[in-house]
Amino acid sequence: MNFNDFGIDSASLAGSLETRLAAAKRAGFTQIMISAADIVGHPQDTETAVQAIRNSGLRVTGLEALRDFEGLGGRMHEYKVDVAKSMLTLCDRIQSRLLMTEASSSTHADTDPEKIAKDLRKLAFLALPKGIRIAYKGLSWSRTAKDFIAAADIVGLADCPNLGLAIDVFDIIAAGVPVEDLDAIFTPRVFLVQLSDFMLQEVRSPEEEIMTAARFRVFPGEGAHSDILSKFVVKLEDNGYFGDYSFDVYNSDYLQMPPEEIALRARRAADWLGETVLRRTLPVPNMERLRLAGRH
Template sequence: MSQTTQGNFADFGIDTISLAGPLEPKLKAAREAGFSQIMLSARDVVGHPDGLDAAVAAVQASGLRVTGFQVLRDFEGLSGHLHDYKVDVAKSMLDLCRRLGAKVLLVCSTTSVHAQEDREHMARDLRKLAMLAVPLGIRIAYEALSWGRHVNEFPQAWDVVLRADMPNLGIGLDSFHAFATKTAADELDLIDPYKIFLVQLADFMWQEIRSVEERITTARHFRVFPGEGVHSAEVADWVLRLHRLGYRGDYSFEVFNDDYQQMPLPTVAARARRSALWLGETVLRRSVPLPNAIKLKRA
């Protein structure tokens, strides 16, 4: 790879959720595919058969930079003992971030039926979370789940972030959720690029998702890497828009796919590598793909 391509490739990482098997082989596959960063899932760390210390040691030994840690769910909008319980969970996850060297904790918008719709309440809760994270040097990325109860599109998440007004609280963007809700890409232009703390990229194989149930099923079982699905042009547009906006942070491939869970790790990691090269060589170098070349090239 050229020096320019290497620089662009380094912007992209893979999520351990995208790979099957134990933590160490996942780290090895990502590294051997050429990635320099990894997004960690809590279940890969706390579920390590030799315990948390062994998981932390494996991450450190891999030489991979930790893009971030996921995911804190159903945090905002609660009251009373439910709120206290979630604050306790959040403290535990922040401590895991600290131990793993993760500088970003991903928080997904709540799906809880017990959460209040009041955005000022949500902002207050996220402000408290961000304050807990300040002494640890951790940033909080708030992401809109496309089936979130009150926040299900990223402009809504951005509104809550603005209301909370904390320097270490920003937004996490996920292309899958935006494509699933058909949120206009123009809305990206309204976000401060310095408050975008993480961008997760994925595609899927059909044009339209007709129900919330189908949205959840697709998200959890049928995502594909950028360039492999039918939204390649939209993925390219997203990355270019973010680059023009001034975003220079990390991109991570978050691909839940049952088929990939049955493939050898090097095979799946190689698919992720092709996506990173496509985005780095073609998209970020501002090449304009021909209509019949917009799809990711196969090796």
């Protein structure tokens, strides 16, 4: 495993879609998480955005995010199924093999796990012919799955091969979840791990957590929780996780800085995780020259 396991979220960078793709590429990333808004909000048209992504040379980590899908009934459910079909088509067009869906926060959502599992099973079946996996992410402010443990229970009930979990380490740190809780989930069901930190020593209210999550995240190694973040990543690896890591950093200040600068900060985070935390073998400048010199 190497640097290619790490990707950056396009929402971490300012500028046009093309500018953000180029900044990620120049920083050495080989994959990027794409928001549906990046595509449908392109100033030219959707096809231009799709071609920009496909021509960038970057693999799409996943498309985000289908929200408030599960637990609804009647016309609301039918409406959300139509939205899901559209997003799956978009996902396929950018050659992404993963769609992330966030646990519903709608006050109209049914909290019955069987109902939620049934809806997610339907979503997974819709994705199956396109070869797309669904990554279900628990949220602390959700009505249906407040954390990755609850999300894992629902995924287990749904029992679909292309339905798994997205784990956001920010949520785990903010909630003070023990590292050992990762032992309670079936690691092969984890399809995506999102990584970020924050500067506050603690979040003191649900409102503060939502605000920090949306506007004040920082890259791993930059925040106040490097130690616990490191332990979670190592625990995931020890438990057999071998999927992608995406730097899910939403920061209002970063959006006022050059995207090239922010992409390089993300690169330093990947190097720190790979070389220091996980001790992975990453490309080292002039390594071939040093190897050749050692033969003489």
